[in-house]
Amino acid sequence: MDQHLGQRLRQQFDQLTPNEQKVAGFILDHFDDIAVYSGAELARLSGVSKATVSRLFRRLGFASFSEVRQHVRELRYHGVPLVTDSKALGSGLERFHRHFERERDNLHQMLAAIDADTFDALIEALDRAPEVLIIGYRNGYPPALHLRQQLMQVRPGVRLAPLPGQSLGEELTGVSQGTLVIVMGFRRRAHGFSKLIEQLEKGGLETLLIGDPTLAATGTSPTWQLECPLDSVSAFDSYTSVMSLINLLANALLHKRLGEGRARIDAISDVYAGLDELA
Template sequence: MDQHLGQRLRQQFDQLTPNEQKVAGFILDHFDDIAVYSGADLARLSGVSKATVSRLFRRLGFASFSEVRQHARELRYHGVPLVTDSKALGSGLERFQRHFERERNNLHQMLAAIDAETFDALIEALDRAPEVLVIGYRNGYPPALHLRQQLMQVRPGVRLAPLPGQSLGEELTGVSPGTLAIVMGFRRRAHGFSNLIEQLKGNGLETLLIGDPTLAAAGVSPTWQLECPLDSVSAFDSYTSVMSLINLLSNALLHKRLGEGRARIDAISDAYSGLDELA
């Protein structure tokens, strides 16, 4: 993604005229709301003419303010937390209903996109793999940690990578072919994400990629890919569909190996008691 509006403003701020700097300063102070304002709003609130606002955006590479607003919407698509509609959340009980509807839509889209036969093949791979390596960077790390915690109650040989403060090189060296790598890949992915998927495949690992719809532009081809919409009513992404998918995968694996899974859960509960770890 090219430099976004805020980055361009900061980079060129010292070269702007005093009136252009007024507009730039206002935008930087209210960047989350840029898609809400009109060009006339920016001129009025900054105390400059509409011509000054238009001249500033042309200097930054935008043909019109409508192009700026489209740019802001694209930033939101790529994961930048922007408020693109100041009234999107609603108020009172309405905000709960809007939130519920968006969450329900995300879950429906996620589940409707999963083919039953593909899902069964994935659970079979989760069951037979000698080891499962769960990988998550940035906002993919919390769901990766949760998935590892669920799977390790059902089967042995589940590892998380990278560990805090560490890199992946050591984790991938010596991993045996047949290992199943589960990679969390949500928008604003770390640099080199595509190389990671190719490296895993080159090492003979089966790969499950769990991500959002922006994966379509990532140009990767894992063994399996499951998409989880992250849309919310406002700026911050929702990971409800991701956590629901983790629950579905974990439960399906437990029922696939119910005898071994029950025995392992009992053994873990005994260990909790022996160590007096839980209240």
Template sequence: MTQHLGERLRLQFEQLTPNEQKVAGFILDHFEDIAVYSASELASLSGVSKATVSRLFRRLGFESFSEVREHMRTLRYNGVPLVTDSGALGSGLERFQRHFERERDNLHQMLAAIDAETFDAVIAALDRAPEVLVIGYRNGYPAALHLRQQLMQVRPGVRLAPQPGQSLGEELIDVRPGTVAIVMGFRRRAHGFQALLKELGAAEVETLLIGDPSLAVSHVSSTWRLECPLDSVSAFDSYTPVMSLINLLANALLHARLKDGRARIETISGAYDRLNELD
């Protein structure tokens, strides 16, 4: 991701004129709302001329304020939580309707993009694999944790990596050929993401990559790929499609091995009872 507006302002702040510093300070204090304002509004709120605002943006490498807006939209696409429309959430009952419509559209987009043959191939691989390794960093970690919990009720040999506070090296060294790795790859991915996939490929591991549409331009390789739109009505990403996909994968695997899956669920339930773990 290229150096964003806030970083450019901080790096050059001391070299700015006093009036340019007024604009820069206002932008840094209201960074998440910057795309909401026009150049004239920025000038008025900062107490400077519009020419000063234009001069500042040119100093920072932008030809126009529209280019700044496009830059902010790109940041949001890459996962930076920014408010790009102050009225996007709505108010009262309207906010619930807007939220519902966005969630519905994300789910529809995700399911419409899944190829049935690809999905069946994933389930068949999860059924026959000697081991399933679920990997997730950052926002992908809770999704990976939940997926592991669901899959381990259906079949044995499901591991989660990395363990809290640990790195991946020791987790990958004993991976066996034929293992299926499910890798969560959502935007603002950790450094080394491509190296991880390359390492899995070298270990003859089949890889299911679950991520957002930004994966399409990230040049990463995997055996299969399933995309989950994360857009919401405002700044923070929605992981509803991810959880829905996890539910679909777990249920499909259970039905692929229904006899063994039922027996395993019953065994786990018996362990709950003996340990008196659940009400």
């Protein structure tokens, strides 16, 4: 992405007129919810004319305030925590209703996009692979860790990479053929993400890529790809659909290998008891 609105304002702040600086200061102080204001509201709240607001945005490279709002929506699409809905969460019970509706929509979109035959083939691969390697960077690391914790209760040979403070080079060198690699790739992905997928493809490894709809822009072609919408009613992404998908994968694998899976769960419970690990 090019420099966003906030970066442009900070870079040019000293070159702005006093009135333009008033608008710029207000925008920087309220950047998280700038998309909910109109141009007239920005002028009124900053104590300047609408012409000053228009002049400032033209100086920053925007033809109009509607172009600014579109720019902010694109930032939100790429994962920058910004409020783009003027109602945001709402108040009282409305906030819970709006939150529920959005979460329900995300789950519906995620599940509707999964082909049943493709999902069965994926579970078959999860069952037969001698090893499962799960890779997660940044905001993909917590769900990767959770997926590992779920799968390792059902089958052996599940590991996570990279470990904290480590790189992937050592982890990918010598990975055995037949290994299923699961990569978590959500928006604001680490630099080099596409190269990682290409490296896995060159190695002839089966790959499952779990991410949000911005995956389409990466141009990658993993063996399987599952998309989880992250939309929320406010600034921060929601990972409800991701965690639901993890639950679906783990349960499907358990029922695929029910005897072995149950035996492993019982064995783990015995070790818990032997170590007195759980309250």
